[in-house]
Amino acid sequence: MLKARTLPTVLQDMRIPAVAAPLFIVSCPDLVIAQCKAGIIGSFPALNARDEPGGPVLLEIWLKKITEELDRHNQANPDRPAAPFAVNQIVHRSNDRLERDVEICAKWKVPVWITSMGARVEVNDAAHSCGGIALHDVINNTYAKKAVGKGADGLIAVAAGAGGHGGPQSPFALVREIREWFDGPLLLAGAVSTGEALLAARVLGADFGYVGSPFVATNEANADPVYKEMMVKAAAEDVLTSSLFTGHPANYLKGSLTRVGLDPDNLPPDWDVSVMPDDGPLPKAWREIWGAGQGIGAIKSVGPAAAVVDRLEREYRDACERMREII
Numbered sequence: 477m478l479k480a481r482t483l484p485t486v487l488q489d490m491r492i493p494a495v496a497a498p499l500f501i502v503s504c505p506d507l508v509i510a511q512c513k514a515g516i517i518g519s520f521p522a523l524n525a526r527d528e529p530g531g532p533v534l535l536e537i538w539l540k541k542i543t544e545e546l547d548r549h550n551q552a553n554p555d556r557p558a559a560p561f562a563v564n565q566i567v568h569r570s571n572d573r574l575e576r577d578v579e580i581c582a583k584w585k586v587p588v589w590i591t592s593m594g595a596r597v598e599v600n601d602a603a604h605s606c607g608g609i610a611l612h613d614v615i616n617n618t619y620a621k622k623a624v625g626k627g628a629d630g631l632i633a634v635a636a637g638a639g640g641h642g643g644p645q646s647p648f649a650l651v652r653e654i655r656e657w658f659d660g661p662l663l664l665a666g667a668v669s670t671g672e673a674l675l676a677a678r679v680l681g682a683d684f685g686y687v688g689s690p691f692v693a694t695n696e697a698n699a700d701p702v703y704k705e706m707m708v709k710a711a712a713e714d715v716l717t718s719s720l721f722t723g724h725p726a727n728y729l730k731g732s733l734t735r736v737g738l739d740p741d742n743l744p745p746d747w748d749v750s751v752m753p754d755d756g757p758l759p760k761a762w763r764e765i766w767g768a769g770q771g772i773g774a775i776k777s778v779g780p781a782a783a784v785v786d787r788l789e790r791e792y793r794d795a796c797e798r799m800r801e802i803i
């Protein structure tokens with residue numbers, strides 16, 4: 477029997493040990509609301525809320541919509557309340573909105589803050605100032621120690637095979653090294669696309685699986701229908717790792733490169749930059765070159781986000797049952 481670790485209140489009583497990962501461009505209020513109503517933490521990158529010049533502050537509008545819709549759901553369904561939601565802040569120096577977005581998130585009392593690409597004391601402090609918790613994503617043990625040193629409450633171990641900026645390390649090695657010294661909330665990312673993988677993540681010592689790619693192929697996702705269908709048809713061997721498009725190694729669908737006239741087997745040498753190019757001759761990462769993790773073989777159709785959570789729960793319960801028979 478897996479013994480439950482004592483988790484912060486906001487992470488307790490989840491339907492299954494899964495958190496929906498933030499997806500650049502793809503995660504929008506409808507997707508987050510669907511994920512939370514289905515009983516798992518839903519999330520979006522703050523940068524997805526892009527203001528039109530002279531228009532209202534979209535991040536405020538999104539936070540209002542998500543908060544009010546989940547409140548309404550909770551009042552109508554006290555026996556089946558929604559899970560809390562999370563906002564992802566890209567803490568990279570290229571993010572010139574960070575300070576403003578942090579203020580807005582503190583004002584709206586965002587319950588879970590996910591920080592990526594750097595760790596900053598002031599962002600963790602802002603999360604705590606409004607009663608939230610901060611989870612920081614890391615690709616190795618050194619970054620994990622730095623993040624906790626800067627006040628992160630929990631860690632997201634991004635292992636090999638994760639969609640977007642995946643890490644190079646095996647989940648077995650990464651979780652083990654972090655668990656040797658860290659007893660707080662730990663999430664594992666990287667091809668965690670099935671209920672079996674959720675159970676495996678817990679066996680390794682993580683508290684939750686961090687599930688990204690499967691939510692691209694959902695009705696609520698803000699993604700091109702061709703991208704969604706490609707996620708259904710593709711499998712692990714159709715995923716390419718390259719640092720060409722952002723300067724950092726990331727996992728993409730080979731089919732999305734072919735679609736814009738690039739040969740995935742004959743790419744130019746990696747773009748040698750330490751900055752994130754936002755314009756240039758290459759097609760844009762995420763908008764034209766589509767992110768995907770190695771777990772996409774588990775995606776069999778495009779449907780509601782709730783159906784992904786139902787499938788994960790079914791598979792998780794079955795996997796637990798099978799383990800009980802084996803052990």
Ligand SMILES: Cc1cc2nc3c(=O)[nH]c(=O)nc-3n(C[C@H](O)[C@H](O)[C@H](O)COP(=O)(O)O)c2cc1C
Pocket residue numbers: 497498499500501502521564591592613634637638639640641665666667668669686687688689690692762766767768769770771
């Ligand atoms: C299309 C796409 C966009 C992503 N955008 C972000 C992002 O904006 N911020 C972030 O922290 N992680 C981002 N990620 C990484 C995910 O949050 C998560 O770590 C990853 O999807 C987990 O691996 P999986 O796709 O194999 O489930 C993205 C991943 C994908 C597939």
